[in-house]
Amino acid sequence: MVGQQKGMLPFYVSYNQPGAHYPMHYHDFAELSFVMEGTGSESINGVTHELRRGTMSLLLPHHIHELSSSSSDPIKLYSCMFDIHILFGNPYEDYMNRWIHKIGSELPSFHHFEGDRLNAVTTLIGQIVKEYKESHMGRDAILRGKLIEVVTLLLRAMLDGTESAAVQHNHPKMRVWNILRYIHLHYNEPITLNSVSSHFNLHASYISRMFKEYTGKTVGDYMHELRISRATTLLTASEMSISDICLEVGYDNYRTFARVFREHHGMSPSDYRMSHNRPVISP
Template sequence: MEKNAFRYFRKMSQFFGGVQIPMTYFPLVLKTYPNMNSSFPLHLSMNRLKKGFPAHRHDFLEFSYVIEGSGSETINGVKHTMQPGTFTFVLPYQVHELFTDPGSTLVLYNCMFSMDLLMEQGLDGDFSALLDDLDRLTSYAQFTGEDATVLGRLTAEMFVEYTSKERWRRTMLQVKLKEILVHFDRHRREHSAAAREEQSPSRTASSVWPIIHYIHSNYREELTLTSLSHQFPLSVSRISERIKETTGQTFVQFLHDVRIRHACGLLASTDMSVSEIALEVGYGSYKTFSRIFRENKGIVPTDYRKSAGS
């Protein structure tokens, strides 16, 4: 997590006197992490938190697994205990804050990664289905006994793989990531009473995550609010409202953000021409792509590629 972001959040928490700010108006979204613009957007680290971490949100996925210490975490206003064996899966745009108990130090793994790593089809379908049950299932699970031993081993093995330069490193990391998330999803479904309830049509219709997932999967196409309303049982105005509530951005801003994020990865990790990248991420012309890229990043694509390679 970036030092500058930490200083900003500390300053903002002092300014607002600790008052919780509604998600729609939250002051800052963290949008960067190591390797974000590489061909394999994933970063895994082990962190020691003596004073927790201020409230923040980001537009990538993150899991954490506690191995020592005690404290708590609040995700969108819902608080849960953190202790050895606590696994948390934080979705994009969820506001979360970590607290360390007095006299303790929270030691935990943090893995930040792109939603794209879950979108490859497997034998059981698309892993991004993990996002679809946000309304019914918890964002965390407490592992104990043999289950905690297994998850701790998997996370430690993933960390060793991440810090190595072995052949097939990326393949092993993706396998470990999916195995860890499968264990988490099975555990929370088994232990959540809500997971055994039938999902009501109103809940299914109101969930914004299938829409966000659809945008991430189809950003290359000519997406509009009208086309989304044909795909989902919501009106144009309601889809626009839900995207704004969740991401803090308008639909157009969010779509540009997704496209430019992918463009940055291609600029940093491929030899594709800028014109080819413009078409690849959904822009019909180099001129439009270059203008929106500069508005989003502050520099033109060619200069971004030079800086990414330096």
């Protein structure tokens, strides 16, 4: 997680009230969210579910999601973002590795908690928030333990629940989401419409038409957005040189990077960094 202080648990908690629509995005880290009040909907990798009090969602790194909130009953939720590797490493937690990676495929990405289970996870979330705000000895150990506990309760509920995780992979919409996920995973590599076409064994013209229909953008434009979005994060939250950032986000030519960046932000990468009170680090 960019900006994480060395030696600290890669874990962050926030309380959010999203706007009417939070557009499609993804993270390099895992995100556990828990709705405290309000109603709305969330789409994860193209599968939409209801949001209401007690809904808990777990997004794995690079899962693509968007959220809509009711204007009359807006969503308020806690969001815990963390490096997924903190869930692993102990032999007594082998079950975690066995099940966690099935979320979004064999297991759903969410569960609606009710009754005693709702009370239990609400209490746990409260304990996590309280511990997160403190700086007592053993804080990180307790946070990791509470996180493992709440994720374990979520996995139990998913295994016992009735939410369907079945996905129609051949449906055009799911094809688009599979392509989107592939692009999100490989955007910093030299991929093109033709390479995407070859990977999915689909005609480039079909992918182009279908992608534009569902996203409103071309494959190339969407990839530029991902790269420039990542670049803005690195410019403001890292000490990387601008030339290294250019390569990191997938551009092998600085001139192209600078041109596309200016098209999106109306200024050069160095001016953008300076405008966010960061020193310009020489290439």
